[in-house]
Amino acid sequence: EVQLLESGGGLVQRGGSLRLSCAASEFTFSSYALSWVRQAPAKGLEWVSAMSASGDRTNHADSVKGRFTVSRDNSKNTLYLQMNSLRAEDTAVYYCAKVGVRGNGDFWYFDLWGRGTLVTVSS
Amino acid sequence: EIVLTQSPATLSLSPGERVTLSCRASQSVSNYLAWYQQKHGQAPRLLIYDASNRATGIPARFSGSGSGTDFTLTISSLEPEDFAIYYCQQRSNWPLTFGGGTKVEIK
Numbered sequence: 001e002v003q004l005l006e007s008g009g010g011l012v013q014r015g016g017s018l019r020l021s022c023a024a025s026e027f028t029f030s031s032y033a034l035s036w037v038r039q040a041p042a043k044g045l046e047w048v049s050a051m052s053a054s055g056d057r058t059n060h061a062d063s064v065k066g067r068f069t070v071s072r073d074n075s076k077n078t079l080y081l082q083m084n085s086l087r088a089e090d091t092a093v094y095y096c097a098k099v100g101v102r103g104n105g106d107f108w109y110f111d112l113w114g115r116g117t118l119v120t121v122s123s
Numbered sequence: 124e125i126v127l128t129q130s131p132a133t134l135s136l137s138p139g140e141r142v143t144l145s146c147r148a149s150q151s152v153s154n155y156l157a158w159y160q161q162k163h164g165q166a167p168r169l170l171i172y173d174a175s176n177r178a179t180g181i182p183a184r185f186s187g188s189g190s191g192t193d194f195t196l197t198i199s200s201l202e203p204e205d206f207a208i209y210y211c212q213q214r215s216n217w218p219l220t221f222g223g224g225t226k227v228e229i230k
Contacts, residue, residue, distance in 0.1 A: 035219070037167075045159075045167065045210055047219040061218050062124075095166055100178070108214035109157045111178060113166035 002026040002112060004096045009117030016086050016121075022079040022096030022114060030054075030074035031102040035110065036081050038092035038119075048094070049081060052104045064090075086121045093118050125149055127211050127222035135230040142198040144225045146211035151191045155215040158187055158196045161224075162207045170209075171196060201227070 008020040022034070035050040049070035050059045058070050069082045079096055094117050097110035126149040136142060146156065154174040159167040169178040171187035174194060184199040198205055206229050211222040 044224045045161075045212075045221040047212075047221065050219070059217050100169065100172065106214065107172075108219055109169060109172045109212070110159075110167070111169045113168075115166060 004098060004112060004114035006094060006096050006114045006117040009094065009119045011120045011122060012086055014086060014088060014121055014123050017082070017084045018086065018119060020081040020083065020094055020096075020117060020119070022081075024077040024079070024098070027098075027112075028102075029077040033099045033104065033108070034072065034079045035097050035099070035108070036070060036079075037095045037097050037110070037113075038090075039095070039116075040089075040092040043092075046092075050108065051079065053102070054104055057104070083119070086119075088121050088123045091119060091121050124218055125152060125213050125216050125220050127213060127220055129209075129211060129222035129225045131225060132223070133226045133228060135228050136201055137230045138201050138203055140201050142196075142201055142205075142227060144196040144209055144227075146189075146194040146196070146222050148192045148194075148213060148215075152213040152215035154190045155213055156187075156189070156194050157212045157214070158185075159210045159212065160205075160207045161210065167210065198227075 005023045036048040051070045067085045071080045096114040098112040100111035101107035128147045130145045158171040161167040175187045208224045208226045
């Protein structure tokens with residue numbers, strides 16, 4: 001089954017760090033750009049970070065720039081999000097999402113999502 | 124940053140009714156706009172991309188239109204499984220942004 005599976009979430013103190021992982025199955029992982037999108041409790045969707053298929057381009061939302069880093073290991077079919085200096089406002093379900101078209105183009109829509117992993121930052 | 128404003132925030136409707144949801148961008152996004160559906164406790168699902176193209180497996184009752192700054196998602200006849208929250212998203216400029224969502228609830 002084609003899927004994404006996030007892991008690594010949990011409870012962390014303000015100022016702490018976490019690394020999220022997103023494992024992909026049953027598609028050519030290295031051919032697709034990926035993103036992290038988060039959703040705070042009872043709130044809407046917020047794009048966080050993106051990485052191109054080849055891994056040479058990244059983008060981060062201003063709210064996480066300098067604190068979060070996206071990376072990928074195409075040999076392990078896994079996307080990562082290193083989160084440092086965590087704040088209470090980072091509390092959310094973090095989704096990994098795949099774009100719908102192969103390659104390093106700009107088709108930044110998401111046709112496959114994981115179930116998400118919950119990050120809770122305590123103050 | 125491009126701000127997407129969705130209206131209304133909530134719609135109360137009955138099965139079989141026609142639904143029109145609005146998404147307005149703070150500046151032109153050309154046709155680079157998508158719509159997603161999210162049900163409670165689930166991940167979002169892509170419905171429409173590039174304003175008017177249905178994603179794979181999406182029923183024909185869902186349609187999208189618009190360009191520039193004004194976009195519409197239409198559900199021609201509401202099915203029970205369509206009660207959910209709908210989000211728009213633009214890919215015209217970084218950062219990618221989502222609208223605040225419209226909740227379609229059962230009347």
